[in-house]
Amino acid sequence: MTLNNQHNKPADTVVVLDFETTGLSPNQGDRAIEIGAVMLKDGKVIDRFQQLMNPGFRISGFIENYTGISNMMLSDAPSCETVMAEFADFIGDYNLVAHNASFDQRFLDAEFRQINRQYPGNFACSMLIARRLYQDAPNHKLGSLIHYKNIHHEGVFHRALADSEMTADLWLAMLEDLQQEHQIIAPDFSLLQSIAKQSKANVLQFLRKQS
């Protein structure tokens, strides 16, 4: 459910999202079971979305243990189609951010195909950007980066809203580091997308040209 519908649609607003799913591949029949999202504008959270959804079949014990989402919790949840229609309205035409975005994009595309909805926004991947900016991090899992950047968290992992909140905080930390450590005055969505496309060796030179 969305918590605040009173917002405009400026270009500097992004939606940071995270899916919990029945598995790794929509092509193998996997479905979404939870969507969480945070809307960011000018470095602040202005809206949130969180909803469980019933995939129409029982989820595995592995997924119950991994996410803490049980078959009982999903039994009275609305259908994927109902939730995703509401989520399509939430994201509108904003640009999107996710950690390992190719995963979330596959599920978003698959679930939207089921309800004949589309979105015009672009995706940016916080993992690919973090691999460039934080080359000394022990690894680039979301939880590891949260610890690496000393980002406050509530100790909840692998739930959609909690993970999207942490990804949003990581996104804001990367924007701040680009300003503070790389003297880039106004880093934006397209710049971060470009950083992900730089080679590991060339990214510092690329950043110097932006400052």
Add this chain to the structure above:
DNA sequence: TGCCAGGCCCTCTTTAGGGCCTT
């Protein structure tokens, strides 16, 4: 019957292999 993701990225590469990341 047997198998079962996909994309990015690095390197002991490019006529390939394997690790990382997401559930």
